[in-house]
Amino acid sequence: MRRNSRDYVITRRIDNLLLNFYEAYMFMGRFFREAFRGPLEFQELVKQCYQIGYRSLPLISLTGFITGMVFTKQSRPSLMEFGATSWLPSLVSIAIVRALAPLITSLISAGKVGSSIGAELGSMRVTEQIDAMEVSAVNPFKFLVVTRVLASTISIPILSFYCAFVGLMGSFLDVTLNEETNIVAFFEKAFEQITFLDIGSALFKAIAYGFTIGMVGCYKGYNATQGTQGVGKAANASVVLSMFLIFLEEVAIVQITNWMR
Amino acid sequence: MQQPTSHPIGTEKAISIRNLYKSFGELHVLRGVDLDVFKGENVVVLGRSGTGKSVLIKIIAGLLKPDQGTVQVLNQEVPSLSEKQLRELRLKIGFSFQNSALYDSMTVRENLEFPLVRNVKNLSRSEINRAVEEVLDSVGLSQTINQMPSELSGGQRKRIGIARTLIMNPEIMLYDEPTAGLDPITCMEINELINEVRERYHTSSIIITHDLTCAKATGDRLAMLFDGQFIREGTFEEVFETDEERIKSFYDYNFVE
Numbered sequence A: 001m002r003r004n005s006r007d008y009v010i011t012r013r014i015d016n017l018l019l020n021f022y023e024a025y026m027f028m029g030r031f032f033r034e035a036f037r038g039p040l041e042f043q044e045l046v047k048q049c050y051q052i053g054y055r056s057l058p059l060i061s062l063t064g065f066i067t068g069m070v071f072t073k074q075s076r077p078s079l080m081e082f083g084a085t086s087w088l089p090s091l092v093s094i095a096i097v098r099a100l101a102p103l104i105t106s107l108i109s110a111g112k113v114g115s116s117i118g119a120e121l122g123s124m125r126v127t128e129q130i131d132a133m134e135v136s137a138v139n140p141f142k143f144l145v146v147t148r149v150l151a152s153t154i155s156i157p158i159l160s161f162y163c164a165f166v167g168l169m170g171s172f173l174d175v176t177l178n179e180e181t182n183i184v185a186f187f188e189k190a191f192e193q194i195t196f197l198d199i200g201s202a203l204f205k206a207i208a209y210g211f212t213i214g215m216v217g218c219y220k221g222y223n224a225t226q227g228t229q230g231v232g233k234a235a236n237a238s239v240v241l242s243m244f245l246i247f248l249e250e251v252a253i254v255q256i257t258n259w260m261r
Numbered sequence B: 001m002q003q004p005t006s007h008p009i010g011t012e013k014a015i016s017i018r019n020l021y022k023s024f025g026e027l028h029v030l031r032g033v034d035l036d037v038f039k040g041e042n043v044v045v046l047g048r049s050g051t052g053k054s055v056l057i058k059i060i061a062g063l064l065k066p067d068q069g070t071v072q073v074l075n076q077e078v079p080s081l082s083e084k085q086l087r088e089l090r091l092k093i094g095f096s097f098q099n100s101a102l103y104d105s106m107t108v109r110e111n112l113e114f115p116l117v118r119n120v121k122n123l124s125r126s127e128i129n130r131a132v133e134e135v136l137d138s139v140g141l142s143q144t145i146n147q148m149p150s151e152l153s154g155g156q157r158k159r160i161g162i163a164r165t166l167i168m169n170p171e172i173m174l175y176d177e178p179t180a181g182l183d184p185i186t187c188m189e190i191n192e193l194i195n196e197v198r199e200r201y202h203t204s205s206i207i208i209t210h211d212l213t214c215a216k217a218t219g220d221r222l223a224m225l226f227d228g229q230f231i232r233e234g235t236f237e238e239v240f241e242t243d244e245e246r247i248k249s250f251y252d253y254n255f256v257e
């Protein structure tokens, strides 16, 4: 069913892109309408928080710990040149709390959580499970989308702070092995330079990334088409698009916090 | 060969469709469909795959919007219902999907409870359990209550899908290819189940199929969809006693006994 090129407002690609934006925008609008209307599917929300949050703990622990340790190891030589290795804890904590923890957590989650939401809803769409909910007079958007978006918006900030904590522990391990310190002294030093704005903006970022991951995964999965192929496409597109959006948001939020400093 | 048991068919219409059109882009799927289903009647819709049989019942259930025409279900015009009215109407419609559409992540029990606990408020645990056991019993699968859908056979999945709609006591049943992909004996069991459901729940049904054994066993009346319109309608014999080529070839391809 090829349409004539005259049928497009601009070109086919740009038309489709704009249409996609519009649809995504409507989808988001529907989320806010349905999230605040009527009772919440509380049990499903808890289940999703468990799926998204709790089950990501091992991966986040490993990555956070190694990042903290490696970052410490790699920063040491530069600080040594100035005889400033005592600055290691503050340097590492600024890097981890301000930038690394939310970013690492959300990129990992974009891969792990985003693809699983996209695939799950995608397969529910193509096997008509979503239609089945609809004809049984249950609102599938509320049951599936609202719960997953909320769960990832709640879980990813928690995971981010957990990641920061584990990262600092990794750093502490490396510092104790190389310099004289104890855990109290290390954390005192680490938090010396951390301001309320740092914590606030890290929290804000993580909330934004969590929302993005949930929203993109649900949008792609809920609107999947073309049978089993569509499931893979939905999962894949969820990861790519949410990572892309996370980078854009990162740049924007860092820019804004720097103005506020 | 089991024939549909004699059953009072009312004169009141459960479903009435006039002049229905539906296209997807350039693809004109339904082009002027008329269909009536009377209360208590089993109507079989026949047609090759891709002729729009599923689209037709999805329009009846309000899952798709028609381009043109009237679709009356239990005296309500489906395309113009508000969200709330549509929800209420859907409580009276049971939809059995072609691939059963059981919720993969839930057990059989949770699948069956799903519509009930969300649509009927303030049920006690024992009332819910009783309803679940009752529908499981009427499809003969009480032993599967704690199994996951992936552990069930195709025929069992179909039955659980039907049970999930029966739990709401529907007045209308829409079956999308209920016997597709099943072995002949299981097919026969499903045909019997469809007839039992009508006896027990007094439903009016549309049964989509290209399995003529199923059509013969369950249909009071058959209607043949071809190129977006019904080209023939009547009892099994009335439909197939003809020399018309497109009907004869359909018969030859699909009738296996």
Ligand SMILES: Nc1ncnc2c1ncn2[C@@H]1O[C@H](COP(=O)(O)OP(=O)(O)O)[C@@H](O)[C@H]1O
Residues within 6 Å of the ligand: B024, B027, B029, B047, B048, B049, B050, B051, B052, B053, B054, B055, B056
């Ligand atoms: N949501 C949809 N979007 C686009 N095309 C569709 C949609 N649903 C069905 N179609 C097309 O309509 C035609 C009829 O489909 P369907 O009703 O599923 O056929 P069948 O008679 O085998 O059940 C098919 O060509 C199908 O590709």
Ligand SMILES: [Mg+2]
Residues within 6 Å of the ligand: B053, B054, B055, B098, B176
């Ligand atoms: Mg079909």
